[in-house]
Amino acid sequence: MERKRTIVRAEDLHYTYEDGTQALKGLDLTVQKGEKVAVMGANGSGKSTFFLHLNGILKPQKGRILIDETPIDYSRKGLLQVRKKVGIVFQNPEDQLFSASVRQEISFGILNLGVSEKEAEEKVDRVIEELGITPFAHKPTHFLSGGEKKRVSIADILVMEPELMILDEPAATLDPKHARMIDGIVDQLSGKGITVLLSTHDAERALIWADRVVLFDDGKVIGQGHPEDIFRSEELLRQTNLEKPAVLRIFDTLCEEGILDHKLRPPRRVEELMGYIREKGIKQL
Numbered sequence: 001m002e003r004k005r006t007i008v009r010a011e012d013l014h015y016t017y018e019d020g021t022q023a024l025k026g027l028d029l030t031v032q033k034g035e036k037v038a039v040m041g042a043n044g045s046g047k048s049t050f051f052l053h054l055n056g057i058l059k060p061q062k063g064r065i066l067i068d069e070t071p072i073d074y075s076r077k078g079l080l081q082v083r084k085k086v087g088i089v090f091q092n093p094e095d096q097l098f099s100a101s102v103r104q105e106i107s108f109g110i111l112n113l114g115v116s117e118k119e120a121e122e123k124v125d126r127v128i129e130e131l132g133i134t135p136f137a138h139k140p141t142h143f144l145s146g147g148e149k150k151r152v153s154i155a156d157i158l159v160m161e162p163e164l165m166i167l168d169e170p171a172a173t174l175d176p177k178h179a180r181m182i183d184g185i186v187d188q189l190s191g192k193g194i195t196v197l198l199s200t201h202d203a204e205r206a207l208i209w210a211d212r213v214v215l216f217d218d219g220k221v222i223g224q225g226h227p228e229d230i231f232r233s234e235e236l237l238r239q240t241n242l243e244k245p246a247v248l249r250i251f252d253t254l255c256e257e258g259i260l261d262h263k264l265r266p267p268r269r270v271e272e273l274m275g276y277i278r279e280k281g282i283k284q285l
């Protein structure tokens with residue numbers, strides 16, 4: 001059997017910004033190749049700061065990061081290598097979009113990777129189509145709406161086909177239809193074996209999607225595990241300002257009232273919960 005490869009190993013990361021804010025205070029985290037990890041935690045708990053370390057934009061003041069079992073090399077050449085493997089979609093697209101037109105913007109990174117113009121063009125066309133960008137592909141990026149900018153910033157990274165894709169709150173600023181579109185793209189990525197690290201405040205979504213939830217608090221990881229276990233810990237939820245997803249709230253109440261059995265596997269989706277309720281109803285008739 002193939003041994004699981006570790007794609008990210010962060011060891012004892014410390015980072016303090018110039019103004020004295022201690023954003024990371026000894027953070028440890030390991031991510032296996034192909035995993036879908038939801039990173040969650042209160043505002044200011046260090047999620048974005050951690051992400052910026054994973055492709056070498058920030059360098060830890062103490063501790064180290066290994067990508068694919070190799071410590072990040074902060075030379076120009078080393079950083080280019082890391083950025084081929086690790087793509088970050090920033091929380092705020094304004095931090096990412098520089099080119100005049102949408103097409104130029106999406107082509108920029110991939111051309112820099114040394115791909116031929118023809119191949120780059122084909123990949124750019126595919127991503128533009130997949131993310132529904134065609135209707136505004138001819139526009140200058142500064143004329144786009146917030147949600148359109150977000151989709152272009154995702155296309156920017158997606159086109160480079162990184163091994164590890166990091167999405168910092170991808171659904172923020174998107175309407176429900178386009179949030180679902182991004183969910184679909186993220187699912188496709190993980191279906192292709194790409195490792196996805198995604199920060200979100202949406203516990204309902206993390207419960208359905210993630211293999212593992214990692215909770216940040218005050219620059220450290222304070223809990224991690226299967227989403228259904230993490231979201232049933234009242235203590236962890238309180239510490240991280242998160243709310244228990246509705247499907248688990250209903251499940252726990254039905255268990256407390258003796259209607260469902262505590263030993264059942266906690267449901268991730270409403271359909272699973274309905275399955276338990278139907279089964280119970282049929283037996284009681």
Ligand SMILES: Nc1ncnc2c1ncn2[C@@H]1O[C@H](COP(=O)(O)OP(=O)(O)OP(=O)(O)O)[C@@H](O)[C@H]1O
Nearest residue numbers: 017018019021023042043044045046047048049050
């Ligand atoms: N450039 C900066 N200069 C100074 N302090 C910063 C800077 N960027 C972030 N911080 C601070 O570092 C801490 C961690 O911020 P970070 O953005 O990593 O948190 P986060 O968990 O991503 O938050 P959110 O959920 O609000 O996106 C916060 O206290 C924040 O104010």
